[in-house]
Amino acid sequence: MFELKNKVALVTGARRGMGQAHALALAGQGAKVAVTDISLEECQKVVEEIKAQGGEAAAWKLDVTNQAEIDQVFGEVVKKWGRLDILVNNAGIFKPKMALEMTEADWDQTLDINLKGEFFCAQRAAKEMAKNKWGRIINIASIASGGVGVGVMAASHYTASKGGIVGLTETLAQEWAPLGINVNVIGPGAIDTPMISEAQMSKEVMDAFLANVPLKRIGKAEEVAAMVVFLASEEASYVTGATFFVDGGWLAA
Numbered sequence: 001m002f003e004l005k006n007k008v009a010l011v012t013g014a015r016r017g018m019g020q021a022h023a024l025a026l027a028g029q030g031a032k033v034a035v036t037d038i039s040l041e042e043c044q045k046v047v048e049e050i051k052a053q054g055g056e057a058a059a060w061k062l063d064v065t066n067q068a069e070i071d072q073v074f075g076e077v078v079k080k081w082g083r084l085d086i087l088v089n090n091a092g093i094f095k096p097k098m099a100l101e102m103t104e105a106d107w108d109q110t111l112d113i114n115l116k117g118e119f120f121c122a123q124r125a126a127k128e129m130a131k132n133k134w135g136r137i138i139n140i141a142s143i144a145s146g147g148v149g150v151g152v153m154a155a156s157h158y159t160a161s162k163g164g165i166v167g168l169t170e171t172l173a174q175e176w177a178p179l180g181i182n183v184n185v186i187g188p189g190a191i192d193t194p195m196i197s198e199a200q201m202s203k204e205v206m207d208a209f210l211a212n213v214p215l216k217r218i219g220k221a222e223e224v225a226a227m228v229v230f231l232a233s234e235e236a237s238y239v240t241g242a243t244f245f246v247d248g249g250w251l252a253a
């Protein structure tokens with residue numbers, strides 16, 4: 001099960017953190033992986049890691065806010081490997097800002113990367129996937145996406161972007177089901193990545209959060225990557241338009 005041989009995957013935001021784990025996990029199941037992010041050099045290091053483990057991968061610089069670059073990179077990936085089967089829309093930023101201090105530039109930057117970027121990468125991917133009547137698009141949101149009672153201080157732009165991802169996924173799942181493309185969301189809880197360390201949460205905030213998580217620890221990127229592999233696989237054939245939380249039980253507590 002969960003074999004991805006002969007599949008081609010593209011992961012955005014894959015130079016580090018969860019994107020890196022997703023790229024490694026997909027390659028581990030046999031997929032050829034396009035490792036993309038804003039830094040080509042750092043993507044190249046992930047490619048070397050994949051190759052050292054016997055996998056196949058290549059690196060591209062891809063800023064998901066740049067429409068021309070999206071078109072070009074997806075085109076180059078298809079030229080190299082002949083197809084595109086799996087997209088992991090992982091690129092995202094979290095720059096804490098209280099709502100009363102939020103500027104238009106803050107708001108636009110977060111929405112452009114986290115929401116608009118996911119939409120236009122999905123649209124470009126779907127054009128390729130439709131040719132083979134098979135595709136898997138995995139959109140990374142967050143438990144901070146509305147509807148589940150998790151508001152996050154200083155994150156109105158972030159939560160709006162992540163809630164938007166859930167909404168657009170439900171629509172894309174309907175529009176693209178006839179094309180053989182399944183579209184789903186993963187909503188991680190708190191996962192140990194550079195994003196969390198850069199947000200510089202105080203020990204008190206972290207302890208208070210862990211007190212609410214039944215598994216009493218922060219998650220690992222690999223624990224989210226396992227869900228990515230499942231949703232990318234043939235075995236997820238009857239799963240579309242759904243949101244899966246990987247949160248250590250946070251929402252159940």
Ligand SMILES: NC(=O)c1ccc[n+]([C@@H]2O[C@H](COP(=O)([O-])OP(=O)(O)OC[C@H]3O[C@@H](n4cnc5c(N)ncnc54)[C@H](O)[C@@H]3O)[C@@H](O)[C@H]2O)c1
Nearest residue numbers: 013017018063064090091092142188189190191193194195
């Ligand atoms: N870490 C968490 O606790 C957590 C929780 C819920 C959701 N998420 C989401 O998971 C995803 C991965 O985050 P992470 O925790 O690994 O953080 P991270 O900061 O380590 O990784 C995010 C990646 O996105 C890339 N990126 C930023 N702007 C980009 C752009 N314009 N174009 C392309 N790539 C860009 C960054 O360079 C970085 O490599 C994000 O969408 C994030 O919102 C993270």
